[in-house]
Amino acid sequence: MSALLEVQVAAVRQLTPVVREFTFAAVNGRLPGFSSGSHVQVVLPLAERTLRNAYSLLGDPRDSGVYRIAVRLQEASRGGSRYLHEQVQVGDRLQIGVPSNLFPLHSLARHHILVAGGIGITPFMAYLAELEAQGASFELHYAYRSGLTDAYTAELQARLGARFHGYDAAAGQRLDCANLLTGKPLGSHLYICGPQRLLDDLRARAAALGWSAGRLHWEAFAAPEPGLPFTAELTRSGQRIAVAGDHSLLEALEAAGVEVPNLCRGGVCGQCATGYLGGEVEHRDHYLDEQQRSHVLMPCVSRGGCSGPLLLDL
């Protein structure tokens, strides 16, 4: 990751029992501009380790005076969301990365269909500002559970009127993926941010209707799943790095002072692709094809095996 920005927590809002919104202001100078769909990595100095979690920027891209993110408390958290929920207070200083965008709006779309599941609403908050400013045709579908993951629902309902379609799981309302894609105009593009199940369902429905894969855009930030501990060997320096079960290979490399370029830290963007020369690999990314997997891995999510060291071309 390139240069870090120093920010101060300017405001904290508890939106729901599990969603907390943070506003960051620059400590020195101005924050860089960003486009809708961008995210930042937030450096979280936990007691036992430092995490870098990626969060979408919520605000209006034309107003980059402050950055806003919303964080869902994850039960099976590695500690990042818990730290933000329980430790971080107004006035605290944090380090964040510069914004980057892996989920931009498609500029040639005639109609934008946004589908959010729970905390997946966050990138669309920035989209809405952009789409409204452009006077673009769009609709938002938001599946949530009232009293738990219903961040911004009242605001969205008032702001979007008939373009807002809410599905409250607590009231037994289900988002019907087939219905959602039926009868959409030719230039439609679909943007999905939510659980894997929602993404898989929509992708299958769209393909069955003859939609080109190019009409679908998604973002799935997921923390790396833990695994078994293993050892990585940097073949150029001979250095050996032990990777604990609850650390990703990327985190272990960073802890050892090895910088690997990275953006999403969730196996989708391809930035951290690293060559390997031998050893067992458990590929967990959504980026590499089978042929590439024979010699490249994504250290942000993928892991080595326990049969012997993973030999990295580093």
Place this chain on the structure above:
Amino acid sequence: MTAPSAEPMFSTPRYATVPNRRPALYRVLVAQDAALATTLLDHLAPTLLLSLGGELSAAVEHEQLPSSEALYLRLHALLDQAQAGTCVQAIGDEVFVWQVHRVARQAGLLGDEIELFRQGARRRLYCVHCTRLQEIGAETESSCSHCGVRLLVREHFSQRLGAYMGVCIDPDRPFATVVQP
């Protein structure tokens, strides 16, 4: 100048030979000559066939249009009302299929929702000196019918213009060699 090479240039169009079997909500087949479409019908039946004429034995909804311009307008109107999941197949010479491509892209179709099948040698040439278009056949050299410069027909193709690039073949003669009538 372009030396002949085994590999076509990146921009040189590659045409489909067999239609893909991806599902589609609505399939429009646009044919310069309906008789040419017969080979494609064996694979997947279109919802609608638009053509400039020609005989077709298969039972497919078929609209014949009197001119290319009428056909492009009809396709435009059709796609304007169409839903996502529509795909377009075009069969004809390069001038024809790239006009269809242009109409389809303007309507919001993505590149992989359009399939082009080439039949015939007629193609378009863009003169990079006077920026005008003309129609040519398979020849690799031509004189610009507008500015008269002798042109080399490059393999480099513009999808937007649906045309190959024509560049002055002789740098010592960057002007008309024949006086145009």
